[in-house]
Amino acid sequence: MPRFLSEFPRGLAGVGLLLLRTAIALVAARQGVRLVTLADSAWFESGVGLTAILVATALILGLLTPCAAALVAVGAALSARGAVPIMVTPDRLAQGLVLVDAVSLVLLGPGAFSVDARLFGRREIRIGESYRGPRD
Numbered sequence: 001m002p003r004f005l006s007e008f009p010r011g012l013a014g015v016g017l018l019l020l021r022t023a024i025a026l027v028a029a030r031q032g033v034r035l036v037t038l039a040d041s042a043w044f045e046s047g048v049g050l051t052a053i054l055v056a057t058a059l060i061l062g063l064l065t066p067c068a069a070a071l072v073a074v075g076a077a078l079s080a081r082g083a084v085p086i087m088v089t090p091d092r093l094a095q096g097l098v099l100v101d102a103v104s105l106v107l108l109g110p111g112a113f114s115v116d117a118r119l120f121g122r123r124e125i126r127i128g129e130s131y132r133g134p135r136d
Contacts, residue, residue, distance in 0.1 A: 010111075015111075016111075017108060017110060017111030018062075020101060021110065022060060024101050024105060027098055028055055028075075031049070032051070032053035034049070036050060051071070061115050062115045063114070065110035065114060066106050066110075073103050076096075
């Protein structure tokens with residue numbers, strides 16, 4: 001995981017990534033709730049809906065963000081092609097925007113305001129007084 005997340009931007013860039021994660025998570029959660037609560041929902045659609053809700057929770061927390069965003073991107077791509085009715089809305093523009101946003105999040109990472117930043121962020125390495133440097 002650390003090789004995917006080399007930086008965790010702070011400041012306005014971190015806030016922007018938090019907003020991007022939240023927007024994608026809200027769309028995924030809405031679609032998941034709609035799939036779970038459909039009256040004629042089959043077991044596959046219910047499972048996809050529960051997965052979407054779990055992925056949305058992970059995105060809001062910023063936990064395993066590249067993996068969660070990749071799942072959203074795959075779902076949006078399959079839905080846009082009409083292969084699997086994951087996204088309930090038939091609007092292809094909305095599906096395309098979710099796809100582009102999710103891919104952007106995969107490439108940019110979660111930002112400083114995430115669980116990933118706490119788990120995999122930069123660490124301060126202190127060298128003790130016993131360190132004398134390389135020997136000649």
